[in-house]
Amino acid sequence: MNLVILTGAGISAESGLATFRDLGGIWAQVRLEDVATPEAFAADPARVQGFYDARRAQLRRVAPNPAHHALAQLEREWTRGDVLLVTQNVDDLHERAGSRRLLHMHGELKRARCLSCGADSRWEDDIRPADACPACGAAGRLRPHVVWFGEMPLHMAEIEAALAACDVFVSIGTSGQVWPAAGFVRTIPPAARSIEVNPMTTEVSPAFREHRRGPASLEVPRLVAELLA
DSSP states (O other), X not given: OOEEEEEXXXXXXXXXXXOSSSTXXXXXXXXXXXXXXXXXXXXXXXXXXXXXXXXXXXXXXXXXXXXXXXXXXXXXXXXXXXXXXXXXXXXXXXXXXXXXXXXXXXXXXXXXXXXXXXXXXXXXXXOOXXXXXXXXOOBSOEEEEEOOTTSOOSSHHHHHHHXXXXXXXXXXXXXXXXXXXXXXXXXXXXXXXXXXXOSSOOTTGGGOSEEEOSOHHHHHHHHHHHHHO
């Protein structure tokens, strides 16, 4: 029995990270056109780098919550098939909780990508204008390893293959507004079990067969206990 789990901003919000789309979220404070497009980076790289430097610094002040730890437990203890965790989040809370079978479809804050060679490298600190790429040595060519609006999500071939072969699909804390992730539930096999974990009804809720209404930090540990029972 193969499991595919999709997580969104809601699971990290319970650790204290600001969401992007909720009322009062990041996009209510900053225009996405100014910080989250290739055009914005070309026009004002310092502003864009500063925005993501602040997001990266915020990660040092938060910790994984019970939902992150429960998903790591599920990966460790599931013996009846494969488990793949797909996240729309660019934070590292899943890794810090212990998840290893994990794909970041929108990139990672703690990685930097080189515009010269295309390599992405682990990056913990601010990205400064003179910083050199660890892979090729080019200076001043690093950008956040984050998928911006207008760019293709990462790992799509692997994600699509896992969805086509899954027996259980779980969506946790997603808005149902960001594509292609919003359409994942409609690509799983007809007989697959589909479960939405979210405090609120979303635009894609009707496509799910089961719904767990409540915070991820409460509902995900309960669901994991059921799956492992």
